[in-house]
Amino acid sequence: MSRIRILAEEVSNRIAAGEVVERPASVVKELVENSLDAGASHVSIQIRRGGRSLIRVSDDGFGMDSEDVLLCLEAHATSKISSAADIEKIDSFGFRGEALPSIASVCHLELRSRVAENPAGTEVLVSGGVIRNVAETGCAPGTSVTVKNLFYNLPARRKFLRSVRTEEFHIQEIVLLLALANPRAGFQLTFDDRPIIAVQAGNDLATRATMIFGKDSMRSMIPVSAENDELKVGGFVARPGLTRTSRREQRVFVNGRPIDARTIYNAVRDAYHTMVMKGRYPPVLLFVDVLPELVDVNVHPAKREVRFRHDRQVGEFVGIAIRQALRQIVTDSPPIPEPLRQPQMSERETTMPATLLNVNAGIPGRRREPMSFATGASVDEPSPSAFSATDADSEVAPAFAPRSPAAGPNSDRGRGTSISAAGRDAIRAMRVIGCLSDLYLLAEGPDGLVLIDQHAAHERVLFEKILHAARSRDGNRQGLLIPVTMEFSNADAAVLRKHHDRLNRLGFEIDDFGGSTFVINAVPAHFPQTNLTGMLHDIIDTITDSPLGARRVDDDAIALAACKAAVKAHDHLSASEITQLLQQLVDTELPYTCPHGRPTMINIAFGELERRFGRRA
Amino acid sequence: MKVSVSSKNLVEGLRKILNIVTVRTTMPVLNNVLLRTQNGMLSMMTTDTDVSIVTNIECDIEEEGDITLPAKKFAQIIGSFPSGDVKLVTDPTMTTEISCGQAMFKIMGLPAEDFPEPAEVQELHKIDFNKIEFGKTLKKIGYSVSTDQTRPILNGILLSIHEGSITAVATDGRRLALVEKLLDDAGNGIDGDFVLPTKVVNELQKLLEQDGDVTVRLSESHASFIIDNSVLTSKLIDGEYPNYRQVIPGAFKNSVTIPREHFAEVLNRVSMVLNDAGASVKFKLEPNHLTLSASSAEIGEAEEPLEVSYEGDPVTIAFNPAYLRDPLKNLDCDDLTIRFNDEFKPVVILGDEGFLYVIMPMRS
Numbered sequence: 001m002s003r004i005r006i007l008a009e010e011v012s013n014r015i016a017a018g019e020v021v022e023r024p025a026s027v028v029k030e031l032v033e034n035s036l037d038a039g040a041s042h043v044s045i046q047i048r049r050g051g052r053s054l055i056r057v058s059d060d061g062f063g064m065d066s067e068d069v070l071l072c073l074e075a076h077a078t079s080k081i082s083s084a085a086d087i088e089k090i091d092s093f094g095f096r097g098e099a100l101p102s103i104a105s106v107c108h109l110e111l112r113s114r115v116a117e118n119p120a121g122t123e124v125l126v127s128g129g130v131i132r133n134v135a136e137t138g139c140a141p142g143t144s145v146t147v148k149n150l151f152y153n154l155p156a157r158r159k160f161l162r163s164v165r166t167e168e169f170h171i172q173e174i175v176l177l178l179a180l181a182n183p184r185a186g187f188q189l190t191f192d193d194r195p196i197i198a199v200q201a202g203n204d205l206a207t208r209a210t211m212i213f214g215k216d217s218m219r220s221m222i223p224v225s226a227e228n229d230e231l232k233v234g235g236f237v238a239r240p241g242l243t244r245t246s247r248r249e250q251r252v253f254v255n256g257r258p259i260d261a262r263t264i265y266n267a268v269r270d271a272y273h274t275m276v277m278k279g280r281y282p283p284v285l286l287f288v289d290v291l292p293e294l295v296d297v298n299v300h301p302a303k304r305e306v307r308f309r310h311d312r313q314v315g316e317f318v319g320i321a322i323r324q325a326l327r328q329i330v331t332d333s334p335p336i337p338e339p340l341r342q343p344q345m346s347e348r349e350t351t352m353p354a355t356l357l358n359v360n361a362g363i364p365g366r367r368r369e370p371m372s373f374a375t376g377a378s379v380d381e382p383s384p385s386a387f388s389a390t391d392a393d394s395e396v397a398p399a400f401a402p403r404s405p406a407a408g409p410n411s412d413r414g415r416g417t418s419i420s421a422a423g424r425d426a427i428r429a430m431r432v433i434g435c436l437s438d439l440y441l442l443a444e445g446p447d448g449l450v451l452i453d454q455h456a457a458h459e460r461v462l463f464e465k466i467l468h469a470a471r472s473r474d475g476n477r478q479g480l481l482i483p484v485t486m487e488f489s490n491a492d493a494a495v496l497r498k499h500h501d502r503l504n505r506l507g508f509e510i511d512d513f514g515g516s517t518f519v520i521n522a523v524p525a526h527f528p529q530t531n532l533t534g535m536l537h538d539i540i541d542t543i544t545d546s547p548l549g550a551r552r553v554d555d556d557a558i559a560l561a562a563c564k565a566a567v568k569a570h571d572h573l574s575a576s577e578i579t580q581l582l583q584q585l586v587d588t589e590l591p592y593t594c595p596h597g598r599p600t601m602i603n604i605a606f607g608e609l610e611r612r613f614g615r616r617a
Numbered sequence: 618m619k620v621s622v623s624s625k626n627l628v629e630g631l632r633k634i635l636n637i638v639t640v641r642t643t644m645p646v647l648n649n650v651l652l653r654t655q656n657g658m659l660s661m662m663t664t665d666t667d668v669s670i671v672t673n674i675e676c677d678i679e680e681e682g683d684i685t686l687p688a689k690k691f692a693q694i695i696g697s698f699p700s701g702d703v704k705l706v707t708d709p710t711m712t713t714e715i716s717c718g719q720a721m722f723k724i725m726g727l728p729a730e731d732f733p734e735p736a737e738v739q740e741l742h743k744i745d746f747n748k749i750e751f752g753k754t755l756k757k758i759g760y761s762v763s764t765d766q767t768r769p770i771l772n773g774i775l776l777s778i779h780e781g782s783i784t785a786v787a788t789d790g791r792r793l794a795l796v797e798k799l800l801d802d803a804g805n806g807i808d809g810d811f812v813l814p815t816k817v818v819n820e821l822q823k824l825l826e827q828d829g830d831v832t833v834r835l836s837e838s839h840a841s842f843i844i845d846n847s848v849l850t851s852k853l854i855d856g857e858y859p860n861y862r863q864v865i866p867g868a869f870k871n872s873v874t875i876p877r878e879h880f881a882e883v884l885n886r887v888s889m890v891l892n893d894a895g896a897s898v899k900f901k902l903e904p905n906h907l908t909l910s911a912s913s914a915e916i917g918e919a920e921e922p923l924e925v926s927y928e929g930d931p932v933t934i935a936f937n938p939a940y941l942r943d944p945l946k947n948l949d950c951d952d953l954t955i956r957f958n959d960e961f962k963p964v965v966i967l968g969d970e971g972f973l974y975v976i977m978p979m980r981s
């Protein structure tokens with residue numbers, strides 16, 4: 001008797017399911033993609049218990065007739081390609097025709113669908129891959145797929161599902177990516193009837209991103225956009241100074257698909273180069289569009305990876321676009337020109353690259369350089385830091401010659417590294433000559449007048465201090481002799497309860513008195529000790545504003561919130577406080593920018609002053 | 618107004634009142650000092666509307682009158698004069714002639730009518746203290762006052778008078794200092810809580826240097842201090858001071874006595890390895906031994922033992938050294954007694970008579 005058997009279809013589907021259906025989030029992804037492929041203009045996603053008990057995706061797409069409803073449950077049944085040649089230019093999400101059968105084999109599935117032409121729709125009930133019932137049903141045009149009891153027949157899988165929250169987190173991330181990638185469609189996501197994401201069809205990317213990430217977060221992002229015949233990149237990148245501990249917030253879409261694209265990650269890393277500390281990742285939201293024939297998406301069944309035909313060019317194109325965007329934010333001449341003369345420095349001293357600060361971008365009247373990908377020789381042969389390649393900028397606009405000859409963009413500044421020992425010395429050597437309405441410190445720098453944003457400088461100093469303390473986790477907590485009683489709104493109270501453990505780990509001891517009343521009994525000793533109430537409110541706001549709740553709120557965010565509250569209290573600085581502030585600023589890792597990426601200091605060069613006073617043309 | 622006054626008295630008087638003046642653009646008259654003849658004296662006053670101070674100095678009055686002059690400039694001019702008599706003569710155009718010896722200034726002033734009068738203190742209570750003792754009390758606790766503007770009630774010193782004793786209290790929520798004293802005449806039956814803003818406490822301390830008495834007048838909303846020829850008047854901080862008695866543990870399991878100055882030295886030495894305001898110094902107690910230690914990743918570590926009288930169980934308690942340094946610096950006693958229950962609960966330090974300090978340990 002032969003040992004080899006053809007597996008029953010439902011068994012092989014169940015095996016395939018392992019690849020496609022990893023967790024509830026992957027089911028959501030497949031179903032939503034199907035809805036989008038069906039031309040839906042609104043997709044609603046309803047989740048119960050993190051997808052364990054229910055996932056329902058309903059759309060208003062073109063639906064399926066009674067025949068297709070049954071056909072779509074067959075393995076390799078797809079309406080999206082018919083020949084191998086089609087694979088070459090896929091522009092739909094699905095094409096393998098294996099998602100629905102795979103999902104259906106590991107749950108209780110209910111599929112309702114109706115094409116607009118027919119007065120009635122069809123309903124199919126499937127359990128464990130076996131069709132139990134088919135019936136005519138009344139329903140709106142479109143499709144609704146309900147997945148109940150996911151993995152009920154794969155106990156091992158079911159056991160490996162993580163907590164409801166974790167699964168929700170993954171689902172939210174998937175929907176968020178899909179919502180960002182598909183501006184034509186509206187999305188609605190609920191967890192146990194709580195609205196999580198709601199965007200309307202047609203909202204542009206900026207609106208969508210703001211609705212999803214919150215105004216504050218978007219304020220720290222700057223737009224990127226560049227285009228040529230073959231490539232297009234758009235989206236947002238973080239201002240220098242805003243970073244995360246993981247790559248999670250580097251969201252990249254290629255031709256509308258969220259993708260793990262090493263090429264792009266590397267381009268981002270190189271573009272920020274010295275602006276980002278090792279092991280930190282600036283959040284980005286990037287959309288790269290490539291001609292379909294120049295990209296291969298069929299690399300991984302979960303389709304998170306792509307292969308670009310011209311990998312290096314794509315990377316360079318994206319890198320240049322980001323650098324150009326970053327340069328736009330430095331709207332004035334360099335804060336301190338001194339570091340430019342110092343090409344070599346140690347690794348730890350990374351910060352705003354001298355080049356970035358020195359390029360005269362963003363000055364009114366400056367012409368933006370058109371992207372010259374694939375033609376410009378400089379692009380073919382980028383320097384390792386890639387900065388020198390784009391220094392060609394100065395040739396584009398010779399009218400904007402460097403203001404300080406010694407520090408001009410054409411001078412050799414090595415690999416565009418950062419504040420040097422000499423740069424720090426230059427800050428130290430500055431002579432503070434005054435204070436402008438308790439907002440800006442005025443100082444005499446080596447190359448002119450330096451204005452220091454007191455608030456930004458203070459924030460940078462505090463931020464690094466708090467961050468350091470929060471990261472080291474060895475923080476002492478200071479008990480309060482007189483505890484602080486706080487009242488919160490119901491929503492804030494809920495956030496506080498939810499993240500109680502995390503705050504506790506940071507060093508807060510907060511007693512829950514029920515209702516909206518809490519009592520703070522201890523605070524992290526390294527945190528600012530004043531305005532505790534304000535600080536907690538700011539931390540809660542940060543958590544609330546974050547797209548995914550505190551799971552996404554890393555130490556950076558908490559540190560940022562904590563220093564926000566503390567800095568508010570400071571206004572008028574005495575002479576000794578000024579000296580101390582500058583000293584502390586010099587000792588930070590990134591003294592030129594505040595944690596939000598705004599500059600802490602700007603320099604008005606003598607040349608500029610001379611020009612303004614008409615002493616020099 | 619036409620008066621003649623000794624430059625030394627003027628300088629001395631201005632020194633007492635000048636600090637109240639803050640540079641304001643909204644009410645320019647507050648940048649000025651009010652000068653007026655009153656009861657045969659020259660009365661000088663400054664105010665920031667919350668706090669005001671009047672000081673009276675002897676003078677020869679030729680013609681009664683009043684004027685306000687830019688306070689800082691006036692003080693600067695007077696301070697530059699050699700000792701001798703200064704003549705002040707105002708004319709109806711608000712110009713004041715200031716002359717001393719050969720020097721003559723004409724300074725523009727503002728009318729006295731624009732100057733806000735100090736609040737009338739509806740006297741509820743009146744109480745006298747010895748100046749030096751009162752000043753010392755303020756010094757022994759003043760450092761504990763909170764600077765956190767979000768908890769305004771803690772931005773001052775509480776004077777709590779009950780059942781014939783007065784307790785002066787200051788706390789920033791992490792540590793608390795108090796001095797308690799019995800009052801003569803059982804305090805004349807005064808009963809109440811009064812919170813003095815830090816600014817007044819600071820000004821007051823300058824006026825309390827010499828021997829003699831200070832008379833304190835208290836109302837629901839104001840306090841005034843009459844010291845020799847000066848009167849300092851201030852609003853009280855509104856609100857209810859936290860129940861400080863509640864944070865003082867009622868009983869202690871352990872007690873250790875340490876010589877104050879030696880202890881301060883050791884503490885300062887050991888904390889030299891710390892570079893962060895949030896760092897702690899550890900106190901390891903074993904029978905008859907106390908070892909102070911501290912460490913930081915950036916600098917290194919330090920340790921130093923002290924002989925102490927201690928009989929309890931071995932225990933380690935961590936403190937913010939800054940919170941210990943303050944009382945050590947401001948006390949006079951030879952020995953301190955530290956009382957505690959364990960490493961988590963509030964710890965009490967006793968020293969000078971009537972002084973008590975409560976501090977919350979740090980924990981990790």
Ligand SMILES: Nc1ncnc2c1ncn2[C@@H]1O[C@H](COP(=O)(O)OP(=O)(O)O)[C@@H](O)[C@H]1O
Pocket residue numbers: 030034035037038059061062063064072077078079080093094095096097098099100101142143
């Ligand atoms: N929401 C939907 N609306 C209309 N048609 C759908 C929908 N979901 C699935 N289908 C049909 O079912 C087929 C199989 O879907 P699926 O198994 O996901 O494979 P694929 O998406 O790779 O084609 C699709 O090709 C499509 O024709």
Ligand SMILES: [Mg+2]
Pocket residue numbers: 030033034093094095097099100
């Ligand atoms: Mg599909």
